[in-house]
Amino acid sequence: MRDFGTVAESLTKLGHGDKVRQTLNWALLHYMKANHVTLCIDKAGNTFSAPAKRSIDALPWLLHSLVVSEYKLRPMEIAFLNERLKNYAKTYLYPESGDLRRKIRYAELRDAVNYDRSAYAITLIARLSVCAKSLGLTFPFDVHVYQKILNEKYWNGRFFKADRSTNAWSSECGLMPFHLGIIDDSEKAASTFDYLRETGYEKLYPLEYCKDQEKFHFRFGMGKFLMPNYTGTSIWTWHGTFYLHSLKKFKRAEYAEEYAKFSQLIERHKTYPELINEDGSWYNAPLYRADPGMVWAALFLAL
Numbered sequence: 001m002r003d004f005g006t007v008a009e010s011l012t013k014l015g016h017g018d019k020v021r022q023t024l025n026w027a028l029l030h031y032m033k034a035n036h037v038t039l040c041i042d043k044a045g046n047t048f049s050a051p052a053k054r055s056i057d058a059l060p061w062l063l064h065s066l067v068v069s070e071y072k073l074r075p076m077e078i079a080f081l082n083e084r085l086k087n088y089a090k091t092y093l094y095p096e097s098g099d100l101r102r103k104i105r106y107a108e109l110r111d112a113v114n115y116d117r118s119a120y121a122i123t124l125i126a127r128l129s130v131c132a133k134s135l136g137l138t139f140p141f142d143v144h145v146y147q148k149i150l151n152e153k154y155w156n157g158r159f160f161k162a163d164r165s166t167n168a169w170s171s172e173c174g175l176m177p178f179h180l181g182i183i184d185d186s187e188k189a190a191s192t193f194d195y196l197r198e199t200g201y202e203k204l205y206p207l208e209y210c211k212d213q214e215k216f217h218f219r220f221g222m223g224k225f226l227m228p229n230y231t232g233t234s235i236w237t238w239h240g241t242f243y244l245h246s247l248k249k250f251k252r253a254e255y256a257e258e259y260a261k262f263s264q265l266i267e268r269h270k271t272y273p274e275l276i277n278e279d280g281s282w283y284n285a286p287l288y289r290a291d292p293g294m295v296w297a298a299l300f301l302a303l
Contacts, residue, residue, distance in 0.1 A: 001027070001039055002109060005061025006238070007295055009068035010302035020069040027062070032080050037062055039107055052107040059088050060124040063131035064180075073135060085132060085139050093125070098141030099149060100125065109172045110209075112231045114217045116165040119154045119173035122146050126182040143182065150177055159192045168212040169195070170231075171239035178246045189250045196243070197254065204280055205265040206240035206258050208233045226287045233278045237265070241299035248303060262300065272297035 004023065011020050030045040031037050038047040039055040049055040063081070066073065073081070092101055100117045109120055126146035132139035154160045160177055162170040174192055177183040201208045213232035240262055247255040266272055268280065271292040275283045283290040 001058045001061050005065050007298040008065035010298040012069045013302050021071050024071050028077055037084050049107050051111050052105055055107040056121045057124045060128035067131045067134050082138050098145045115163040118163045119160045120176050123176045123182050127180050158195045166215050168215045170210045175242045179242045205235050205261050207243045209236050227285045234275050236275045238296050
């Protein structure tokens with residue numbers, strides 16, 4: 001759901017809206033059968049989340065996909081989604097403030113790390129609020145709640161830091177508030193892009209994940225021994241395209257240069273890779289080898 005959600009708008013703009021809506025219809029049927037919205041559905045229709053038992057971003061990306069593809073919800077789907085929204089708020093959020101609860105574990109985009117309430121998670125809850133309102137669904141907290149949380153608890157003067165405990169950059173946390181339009185502050189965007197250039201995050205290709213991985217707590221089996229540098233200075237093409245979209249949105253001068261570098265990455269490997277090493281070579285660890293031909297390519301084509 002996460003991978004699909006990030007490309008649903010791009011696929012729709014590229015003329016595949018009918019296929020996006022068919023996919024969402026198929027997913028909703030299996031979600032309703034399971035009475036849950038999970039991160040994954042296999043070919044047989046079995047639902048599950050990984051690497052944790054539950055996901056903070058599956059429901060937000062589902063609603064996002066419904067909105068950007070202009071999916072027409074049926075009464076049964078509306079009732080199901082309202083029930084899941086009620087359960088989501090009860091599970092993850094404090095009822096008085098709407099803020100994310102402390103010390104709960106769930107799957108999110110940077111699946112190798114356990115965060116203390118990541119900026120990515122807050123951004124996705126904000127997007128959930130926006131989409132619920134757009135779809136006529138019921139969610140108890142307004143997007144302004146999460147914009148305030150991001151600005152007051154995550155903005156460190158240069159960029160949106162990874163979480164409440166770590167004053168460090170992590171690409172999904174620093175970029176997603178701008179990419180999803182939750183934060184539309186041109187000065188904050190400029191500060192963020194300046195930071196990335198000054199610190200060389202896009203020195204070879206857009207965009208390295210994080211230069212301070214020692215500051216984070218990794219999940220068992222996903223750390224430096226079996227999956228070294230999996231979400232460190234490795235270059236994740238996902239974030240590269242989020243970055244390009246944000247540069248274009250805010251009319252940054254370096255957009256053309258970074259677009260050309262990303263094109264060179266694709267031409268070098270003759271596919272759209274999932275992630276590569278800092279030197280541009282294919283990522284290959286004892287327990288994990290990066291995938292080719294990612295559906296994320298839609299994000300690049302939509303530019």
